[in-house]
Amino acid sequence: MTFEPNELGQSRADLAEMLNALRKRAGITQIRLAQRCNMSQTKISNIERGKLTPTLVDVELILRALEAPPDLASRIAELARTANTEWQDVWSQRRTGLEKKQNELAGFERSSSEFRYFLLSMVTGLLATPEYVRASLAHIPGDHSKAIAKKLERQSVLYDTSKRFTFILTEQAVRWPFLPAPAMAVQVDRLISLSLLPNIRLGVIPLEGYLPTAPLNTFTVYDSRIATVETQTGAMIFRDHRDVSAYLTEFAVHEGSASFGDEGRELLSEWAHRFRS
Numbered sequence: 263m264t265f266e267p268n269e270l271g272q273s274r275a276d277l278a279e280m281l282n283a284l285r286k287r288a289g290i291t292q293i294r295l296a297q298r299c300n301m302s303q304t305k306i307s308n309i310e311r312g313k314l315t316p317t318l319v320d321v322e323l324i325l326r327a328l329e330a331p332p333d334l335a336s337r338i339a340e341l342a343r344t345a346n347t348e349w350q351d352v353w354s355q356r357r358t359g360l361e362k363k364q365n366e367l368a369g370f371e372r373s374s375s376e377f378r379y380f381l382l383s384m385v386t387g388l389l390a391t392p393e394y395v396r397a398s399l400a401h402i403p404g405d406h407s408k409a410i411a412k413k414l415e416r417q418s419v420l421y422d423t424s425k426r427f428t429f430i431l432t433e434q435a436v437r438w439p440f441l442p443a444p445a446m447a448v449q450v451d452r453l454i455s456l457s458l459l460p461n462i463r464l465g466v467i468p469l470e471g472y473l474p475t476a477p478l479n480t481f482t483v484y485d486s487r488i489a490t491v492e493t494q495t496g497a498m499i500f501r502d503h504r505d506v507s508a509y510l511t512e513f514a515v516h517e518g519s520a521s522f523g524d525e526g527r528e529l530l531s532e533w534a535h536r537f538r539s
Contacts, residue, residue, distance in 0.1 A: 271343040278312035280338055281324060287514070288328045298327035315345050346501035355496075358404060360409035366492040371419045377427045378513050382480045382509070387413040388420060389429065389456060389464075391449050397441055418435065420459065428463045430520045432477075436466060437533050438531055447537035454530045457523075465520030466529050468499040475515055483509050 285295055292310070296485040301320070308314035309324075316324070316470040321342040325335045355363050365439055371377075379386055387395055399406045399465050419425060436453065439446060457464035467473070481491045489500045521529055 266350050273341055274315055275312050277316070277321075277338070277341045277345045280341065281316075281321075282310040284328050284330060284334070284338070285324075290328075295324065295327055299323040315501075316342060318342055318346065318504075343502045343504075347505070348499040348501075349496060350499065351496040356404075360399065360402070360406055361412050364409055364412035368416050368419075370484050370488065370490075371416065371425075371446055374488075375425050375479070377425065377484040378486050378510070379429045380477065380481050380513055380516055381426070381429065381431040382477050383432070383435055383436060383438060384480070385431065385449060385453070386480075386482075388417055388427075389453060391445070391452050393441060393445050394449050404487070410524065420456065420462065423461050426461050426463075428465070428513075428517070430465045430467065430516050431471045432467045433529075433533070436530065437536075443537045447534045450530050450534035450537065454527050454534070457527055457530075463522055464526060465517065465522040466526050467516065470527055473519055475512075475519075477512070477516065481509055481512075483513060486510065 285292070292306045293303045294307045299306070299320075301323075305314065306324075309316045309320070318339065321339060325338060330338065347444045350363075379388075384398070385394060387398070390398070390413075392410075392414060395410055399409060420427065430507055431453070435452060437446075441449065453464060479491050479493060481489060483506060486503075486506060487501065489506045491498045491500070491509070500509070520526070
């Protein structure tokens with residue numbers, strides 16, 4: 263399925279309009295539809311007004327309750343999938359302020375309990391030293407002191423033991439010389455330290471041996487409900503269970519190639535030593 267960025271926003275309004283029209287054509291009230299779908303009338307109302315984007319499961323329940331014709335049901339289901347996908351380009355983020363993106367990520371972190379990070383080329387902000395965080399934004403014109411402060415503030419979530427984190431970093435992500443060598447050694451030391459926290463599993467994939475897969479993107483999965491995928495020019499946010507499941511499957515493959523625990527820390531220590539020498 264091809265996504266056009268301009269369609270991703272419009273699809274929410276189109277989906278709301280089509281579901282509203284389909285219910286009225288069926289001649290039943292929102293209250294009756296809510297009863298058939300085991301939802302609240304408020305939820306049905308919010309969906310039809312475009313205030314709430316329904317999940318694919320919600321849409322399937324509504325379509326069955328309204329006995330939608332198969333061809334129409336198929337079109338609406340595809341529209342729902344598009345509505346559950348969001349594109350955020352980097353230029354819009356810069357215009358609205360990078361701290362807004364940090365607030366959104368903090369919201370994902372508050373509402374989730376299990377996190378899976380696959381880091382292909384860089385260390386994520388949650389694991390970064392202050393110097394690394396500043397360097398990650400240095401190429402963007404303007405004052406980003408608020409975004410930097412928010413990035414560092416978000417790191418406190420790592421110490422919430424009710425949340426579980428699995429980080430997988432490629433050797434490239436760990437060793438890319440983003441900072442001068444002494445500062446990179448400190449960054450690697452931080453990874454070692456954080457890997458000792460009881461709610462964090464931190465694994466690394468060394469660039470040696472046999473790696474049968476070739477990852478294309480950095481991505482994060484929040485619980486089993488949201489996947490965010492980073493590209494050079496922005497990020498895609500997926501809420502369709504099929505998309506999220508695909509990234510969970512990919513994560514499991516990379517997990518099988520990663521070294522965790524003492525083995526992973528041994529590799530990190532070796533790489534930190536190389537920066538120091």
